[in-house]
Amino acid sequence: MAIGRDLPASARCVIIGGGVGGTSIAYHLAELGWRDVVLLERAQLTSGSTFHSAGLVGQLRSSVSLTEMMMYSVELYRRLGGGEFDPGWTECGGIRLACSPERWEETRRQAGWAKTFGLPLELISAGEAAERFPLMAGDGVLGASWLPTDGYLDPSQLTYALADGARRGGCRIFTGTRVTGIDVHRGRVHRVRTDRGDVEADVVVNAGGMFAAEIGRLAGVRIPVIPFAHEYLVTQPFRERGESSLPTLRDPDLLIYFREEGGGLVMGGYERESAPWSLRDGRGLDHIPPDFNGRLLEEDWDRFAEIVANARRRVPAMDDITVTRLINGPEAFTPDGEFCLGETAVRGFFVAAGFCAHGLAGAGGIGKVMAEWIVDGEPSLDLWRMDVRRFGEHDRSPRYTLARTREVYETYYDIEYPNHERTAGRPLRMSSAYPWHARHGAVFGEKSGWERVNWYTANAAAGDGSLRPRGWAGRHWSPAIGAEHRACREAAALFDASSFAKLEVSGPGAPEFLERLCDNRVAREVGRITYTQMLNRRGGIECDFTVTRLAEERFGIVTGTAFGNHDLAWIRSHLPAAGSADVQVADVTSQLACFGLWGPRARAVLAGCTTADLADASFPYMTCRDIEVGDVPVRALRVTYTGELGWELYCPSEFGAALWRTLWEAGEGHGLVAGGYRAIDSLRLEKGYRVWGADITPDEHPLQAGLDFAVKFDKGEFIGREALLRARDGREGRDRKRLCCLVLDDPRSVALSNEPVRIDGQVLGRVTSGGYGYSVGRSIAYAYLLAEHAGPGTEVAVEIFGEWVGGRVAREPLHDPDGGRVRG
Numbered sequence: 001m002a003i004g005r006d007l008p009a010s011a012r013c014v015i016i017g018g019g020v021g022g023t024s025i026a027y028h029l030a031e032l033g034w035r036d037v038v039l040l041e042r043a044q045l046t047s048g049s050t051f052h053s054a055g056l057v058g059q060l061r062s063s064v065s066l067t068e069m070m071m072y073s074v075e076l077y078r079r080l081g082g083g084e085f086d087p088g089w090t091e092c093g094g095i096r097l098a099c100s101p102e103r104w105e106e107t108r109r110q111a112g113w114a115k116t117f118g119l120p121l122e123l124i125s126a127g128e129a130a131e132r133f134p135l136m137a138g139d140g141v142l143g144a145s146w147l148p149t150d151g152y153l154d155p156s157q158l159t160y161a162l163a164d165g166a167r168r169g170g171c172r173i174f175t176g177t178r179v180t181g182i183d184v185h186r187g188r189v190h191r192v193r194t195d196r197g198d199v200e201a202d203v204v205v206n207a208g209g210m211f212a213a214e215i216g217r218l219a220g221v222r223i224p225v226i227p228f229a230h231e232y233l234v235t236q237p238f239r240e241r242g243e244s245s246l247p248t249l250r251d252p253d254l255l256i257y258f259r260e261e262g263g264g265l266v267m268g269g270y271e272r273e274s275a276p277w278s279l280r281d282g283r284g285l286d287h288i289p290p291d292f293n294g295r296l297l298e299e300d301w302d303r304f305a306e307i308v309a310n311a312r313r314r315v316p317a318m319d320d321i322t323v324t325r326l327i328n329g330p331e332a333f334t335p336d337g338e339f340c341l342g343e344t345a346v347r348g349f350f351v352a353a354g355f356c357a358h359g360l361a362g363a364g365g366i367g368k369v370m371a372e373w374i375v376d377g378e379p380s381l382d383l384w385r386m387d388v389r390r391f392g393e394h395d396r397s398p399r400y401t402l403a404r405t406r407e408v409y410e411t412y413y414d415i416e417y418p419n420h421e422r423t424a425g426r427p428l429r430m431s432s433a434y435p436w437h438a439r440h441g442a443v444f445g446e447k448s449g450w451e452r453v454n455w456y457t458a459n460a461a462a463g464d465g466s467l468r469p470r471g472w473a474g475r476h477w478s479p480a481i482g483a484e485h486r487a488c489r490e491a492a493a494l495f496d497a498s499s500f501a502k503l504e505v506s507g508p509g510a511p512e513f514l515e516r517l518c519d520n521r522v523a524r525e526v527g528r529i530t531y532t533q534m535l536n537r538r539g540g541i542e543c544d545f546t547v548t549r550l551a552e553e554r555f556g557i558v559t560g561t562a563f564g565n566h567d568l569a570w571i572r573s574h575l576p577a578a579g580s581a582d583v584q585v586a587d588v589t590s591q592l593a594c595f596g597l598w599g600p601r602a603r604a605v606l607a608g609c610t611t612a613d614l615a616d617a618s619f620p621y622m623t624c625r626d627i628e629v630g631d632v633p634v635r636a637l638r639v640t641y642t643g644e645l646g647w648e649l650y651c652p653s654e655f656g657a658a659l660w661r662t663l664w665e666a667g668e669g670h671g672l673v674a675g676g677y678r679a680i681d682s683l684r685l686e687k688g689y690r691v692w693g694a695d696i697t698p699d700e701h702p703l704q705a706g707l708d709f710a711v712k713f714d715k716g717e718f719i720g721r722e723a724l725l726r727a728r729d730g731r732e733g734r735d736r737k738r739l740c741c742l743v744l745d746d747p748r749s750v751a752l753s754n755e756p757v758r759i760d761g762q763v764l765g766r767v768t769s770g771g772y773g774y775s776v777g778r779s780i781a782y783a784y785l786l787a788e789h790a791g792p793g794t795e796v797a798v799e800i801f802g803e804w805v806g807g808r809v810a811r812e813p814l815h816d817p818d819g820g821r822v823r824g
């Protein structure tokens with residue numbers, strides 16, 4: 001590799017980090033034709049976490065995009081074989097055991113999901129698993145999944161193979177070159193400083209593994225990764241020559257994994273007691289020694305004891321085999337167990353780190369999506385769950401990051417039931433009405449650090465316990481959800497939506513700026529609210545929210561709790577390059593409380609505590625007025641996410657408790673019920689309101705998502721318009737799918753998301769979101785189907801835990817199709 005040469009004074013792109021992540025990005029940038037790329041490594045290639053990896057490549061992951069990335073990795077590793085740096089890819093297949101009924105349910109659910117994107121995952125019996133992995137004791141095994149394309153490789157050889165490919169494509173690699181500073185000018189990266197000179201660059205990629213947080217700090221950017229010690233052992237060879245090779249084996253109930261290594265075994269696992277490493281004062285701020293390269297940590301047999309005992313149970317031969325080494329190495333983990341990818345708040349400064357012990361499995365896909373993101377300005381897949389922009393201000397505290405990351409590590413192999421809530425670091429962000437909710441028996445969930453009411457236990461008595469869905473959907477469920485839902489349809493319900501992310505775009509250039517970003521016309525008269533999307537150049541939906549024109553040069557945006565940071569970054573990334581004197585963008589989430597009051601009695605409730613004229617003529621649907629409610633100054637938006645008449649009522653946060661109390665007291669005699677987010681979800685499903693990140697993503701455009709009504713082609717240019725026009729005129733194949741509303745024959749079989757959808761015996765779709773509609777009395781699911789199947793009445797079957805449940809495509813929305821209730 002290029003050692004000892006002079007650094008160039010400038011490059012188009014500088015990659016920091018010569019592990020498997022950095023070299024894969026360099027390789028894929030070269031494939032896309034970027035020649036002027038420099039990779040800087042402070043020591044030798046693979047001298048970070050990469051060299052001590054166990055090298056297992058498992059493809060089945062928690063999201064479609066991530067699994068597709070892993071599938072691409074396998075394709076790439078096959079291709080790299082036979083070259084000068086053969087990565088030793090061994091496609092031995094992988095077994096994942098299920099040793100409890102719940103795990104078996106999970107396995108069947110995964111097998112169903114895998115069918116929707118061509119991952120060849122099969123269900124096998126305990127006996128078949130033992131045939132494939134004869135060292136295994138079969139006791140307690142109920143079944144397993146078998147993925148013939150899983151395997152393992154040599155991590156260092158893979159890194160060298162990628163580096164070689166990158167170098168052939170023009171990339172220059174400088175080892176022994178430490179980055180010591182990153183210069184940022186007007187919010188844009190422009191220079192990397194090293195101990196061997198400086199390099200100017202428009203694009204800098206932080207591929208620093210567990211050092212990524214430290215490198216991020218050089219540019220004033222926080223990357224929430226924490227180094228954790230991770231261990232596996234290697235045994236002496238003990239298998240006879242000529243014995244058939246073993247697949248990889250995972251036993252998540254026992255927290256362990258195995259693979260073959262030269263006639264012996266590699267065995268590792270996820271300990272219940274995690275070990276964060278090298279933190280300043282042990283409180284979460286990483287503090288890795290500057291000379292920590294090519295090194296391991298001391299063996300920690302005590303912490304590994306449970307893993308060893310479990311391994312002996314599953315593979316009794318472990319009792320007699322000599323262990324040659326226990327490898328203990330640090331690796332970067334994140335607070336939610338997902339990667340940190342993408343452009344940071346500093347323009348041109350990208351990150352690809354925090355691979356949570358599956359960086360080898362991910363490297364191929366990571367390199368590909370990162371290179372596309374850098375070259376095209378957008379990734380080619382929906383990467384929201386891995387996007388570094390998902391982390392907001394609430395993730396800034398290292399101690400909080402540590403608490404969350406610990407929980408994720410220690411529960412790595414646990415079954416994650418939908419609607420399961422994590423507990424570490426809570427409560428952190430609370431609405432002004434939080435004490436009221438707590439006093440009234442609220443069951444809280446957490447999103448982006450906010451405590452949000454899921455339901456109130458006190459409402460359970462008014463609900464119907466016989467509606468509990470079967471299986472997993474019946475966990476984390478209460479009859480209160482149905483009671484709160486029905487109160488909203490029949491009388492009125494009050495919801496605390498203070499966690500909504502609220503943004504403001506202002507300045508003389510704001511109207512034109514927003515018109516260029518939104519597919520709907522938003523610069524309308526002051527007081528008008530518009531539902532709109534912001535699209536990428538492919539026409540995919542990047543943001544989905546309402547825009548209110550608060551004044552001639554001021555707009556308020558309200559978006560989902562978890563999407564504020566993402567949407568803010570998307571908007572900021574389109575600010576005029578010369579600075580934003582003309583347009584300012586601000587996050588005002590914390591300044592404003594928000595309560596949703598909806599239901600046929602909502603007007604009567606609100607009229608009881610305001611002098612404002614609430615009649616349709618003076619306060620129509622999709623308008624905003626400043627009013628007073630009790631003694632509280634309120635910005636009232638006549639919008640709904642439940643499909644009922646009502647308002648979102650915003651006030652400065654310090655008035656929040658008074659506003660909630662005022663509304664609650666005004667509701668007496670009108671049947672007002674306090675409700676939670678689970679009721680809202682059921683209400684919005686009946687009304688067909690989409691959820692960004694599930695029903696609509698950067699991979700779908702509004703015409704596919706049934707949001708044509710929000711697209712104003714005639715308003716002039718906006719980002720994504722060209723792609724939409726091509727799709728509308730049938731010039732692109734991708735527009736053939738449509739989001740469809742499905743109703744299932746069995747109301748207690750409830751889809752959670754990702755279940756396969758079959759038509760005429762063929763899997764043709766996947767559920768995007770689902771739930772039970774308490775007013776329509778139906779189990780509802782949304783899925784994209786080809787246009788020819790999207791017509792109402794098409795018979796479908798949805799696989800829910802291995803059972804195909806019949807249903808059909810329904811005309812949507814199921815509730816109030818002509819919108820009469822919303823318009824009051």
Ligand SMILES: Cc1cc2nc3c(=O)[nH]c(=O)nc-3n(C[C@H](O)[C@H](O)[C@H](O)COP(=O)(O)OP(=O)(O)OC[C@H]3O[C@@H](n4cnc5c(N)ncnc54)[C@H](O)[C@@H]3O)c2cc1C
Nearest residue numbers: 017019021042048049050053054056179209358359360361
């Ligand atoms: C014990 C163990 C077992 C594992 N097993 C598996 C497995 O079976 N399968 C799997 O998929 N994954 C596994 N992993 C995870 C995998 O090894 C990592 O995810 C992956 O290697 C991370 O690669 P990286 O490129 O992000 O980081 P690294 O390999 O750490 O590379 C980062 C590089 O950045 C360099 N650097 C840092 N600071 C600077 C600076 N200022 N200037 C220049 N260079 C700098 C470092 O020297 C380092 O070489 C395992 C990890 C461990 C610890």
